[in-house]
Amino acid sequence: MTSRSVVEQATDELRRAILAGVLAPGAEYSLRELAGMLDISFIPIREALRSLESEGLVIMRPGRSAVVTPLDLDDLHGIYRLRRALEPEIARRSCGLLADEELDRLAAQAADFGARDHGMGDIYDDHHAFHLALLAPAATAWDIRVLTTLWQAAERYIRIGFGQLDPDPAEHQRRGKAHVDLVAAFRTRDPDTVAAAVEQHLARNEKIASSALS
Structure with missing residues (x-):
């Protein structure tokens, strides 16, 4: 070695x-x-x-x-401020480039996120790949590099926030639906609809992570 x-x-x-x-x-x-x-x-x-x-x-x-590194609310909000600046803009361009077959695959994966026996720790890697696949057609190598850094920085906060919700079966159902709805927004091929859906998704994740820290 x-x-x-x-x-x-x-x-x-x-x-x-x-x-x-x-x-x-x-x-x-x-x-x-x-x-x-x-x-x-x-x-x-x-x-x-x-x-x-x-x-x-x-x-x-x-x-x-x-x-x-300690967990810090200011850091969390800074991470999401940068994510909101990048992800909706890339999503606007990506929604017109994703093939229908890829959207079908992602819709099936999104539904699986709602399985009751899948906690956040079990699905996180697939969750990361899911969001990357939605943005990849319009993302440059630098976009992916920066987003990966931000996603890794956010991961501890997300694992804590959503991990606290894992015991609630309704949360698993909501988690699956939220991602299915995100794919449905991309199917519209409408940049404004897609950007708004991505912003809403990020806002809810930030709120859950922030509440867990508080």
């Missing part, structure tokens, strides 16, 4: 632990402690933490430790 692949695997594992809350927001960990968790040397851990710091997930401390 190359040293680079060790760094990449360490980055992925630490990112997953942070997003899932296993490494708690605001908690400080030494490099040696994290290296012990993953059973590797602290050198690739240090490189992994530098990558995660660039994603806003950790704060490096002088010496050999790092703090998991």
Whole structure:
């Protein structure tokens, strides 16, 4: 195994632990402690933490430790302010480019989000791919790069907010319907309708995440 692949695997594992809350927001960990968790040397851990710091997930401390970035309402609102500036505009252009077959596929996937046995942790990766597929036809490589960064930054907030709602079966049904309705808006091929649907979707997600933090 190359040293680079060790760094990449360490980055992925630490990112997953942070997003899932296993490494708690605001908690400080030494490099040696994290290296012990993953059973590797602290050198690739240090490189992994530098990558995660660039994603806003950790704060490096002088010496050999790092703090998991605390959750913060101002950060949450800043993330969604940027998302509202980007996603509706890309969606306006994408709605006229998506094939009917792709919309059929996404509608079926959206309905599956409403399954009672699927919590937010179970569907998050598919949820990410779903939203990317809606925007991809009109998104540049830079659009995708920036959106992925914003989605990763929002993931901890979304997992907490929607995770608290998972025990309610009605929430699962609403979650599925919300995404089915989003695909239906794209089917209209009307840019204004699509932009309004995306903005509404983002506004509700931000409200749920904000309420969970409060």
